[in-house]
Amino acid sequence: MLWVSKAAVYESGKGVRAGVPVCWPWFGAVPGKPAHGLVRTRLWQLRGAALDASGQVVLRLGICDDDVTRSFWEHAFELELLVTVGRTLTLALTTHNTGAEAFEITQALPSYFCTGDSAQTTVQGLDGCHYLDKVQDFALCQQSGAVTFQSETDRIYTDTTANSLIVDAATGRTLRITKQGSASTVVWNPWSDKEKTMADMACSEYRQMLCVET
Ligand SMILES: O=P(O)(O)OC[C@H]1O[C@@H](O)[C@H](O)[C@@H](O)[C@@H]1O
Numbered sequence: 315m316l317w318v319s320k321a322a323v324y325e326s327g328k329g330v331r332a333g334v335p336v337c338w339p340w341f342g343a344v345p346g347k348p349a350h351g352l353v354r355t356r357l358w359q360l361r362g363a364a365l366d367a368s369g370q371v372v373l374r375l376g377i378c379d380d381d382v383t384r385s386f387w388e389h390a391f392e393l394e395l396l397v398t399v400g401r402t403l404t405l406a407l408t409t410h411n412t413g414a415e416a417f418e419i420t421q422a423l424p425s426y427f428c429t430g431d432s433a434q435t436t437v438q439g440l441d442g443c444h445y446l447d448k449v450q451d452f453a454l455c456q457q458s459g460a461v462t463f464q465s466e467t468d469r470i471y472t473d474t475t476a477n478s479l480i481v482d483a484a485t486g487r488t489l490r491i492t493k494q495g496s497a498s499t500v501v502w503n504p505w506s507d508k509e510k511t512m513a514d515m516a517c518s519e520y521r522q523m524l525c526v527e528t
Pocket residue numbers: 329349350424448468469500502527
């Protein structure tokens with residue numbers, strides 16, 4: 315269900331075009347700083363791996379501040395990602411401020427999902443929501459009906475705590491994405507022209523993926 319690009323690069327210091335990158339302590343571009351924050355390009359520690367009472371695999375991953383993170387962002391932190399794999403996949407990201415100063419963050423879990431064909435896939439649950447359209451220079455728009463994919467799509471839906479459904483007509487599969495503690499949802503597919511500019515996406519892979527990010 316989670317998508318991995320055939321051209322993904324696995325190198326410390328680079329993001330992996332796959333799975334669920336952790337965007338933290340900011341989402342998106344910040345001039346002079348790494349896009350999508352400081353932790354998606356770094357190695358995390360595996361702090362625990364266990365089976366819970368119902369047979370689900372529970373992984374505890376962590377990362378904390380170091381010289382590199384402090385060179386971009388001065389705060390002390392410890393971040394923990396709890397990954398529970400069973401009939402559903404559950405991710406829980408917890409921020410601990412281990413310093414003396416308060417700080418503010420933005421964060422996102424941009425999940426890359428497989429589709430049989432993105433052109434035949436819709437995202438439901440956002441009807442009527444307002445969004446900032448990054449393809450139209452952050453123009454404020456309102457969603458009407460389901461989200462469909464016919465061209466580059468990059469939208470930040472604001473003020474929504476709703477669950478989303480990815481309805482994939484080509485495979486007949488529906489995925490449900492639920493969330494807590496998040497009032498926005500991002501929907502992204504680079505489509506053909508943008509894909510060509512991305513070294514870590516293979517030709518025409520935009521038809522096999524889309525991101526729904528919470
Ligand atoms: O190429 P990156 O840094 O992994 O970002 C991929 C995409 O991530 C999405 O979350 C953003 O909304 C897009 O604007 C961006 O293009």
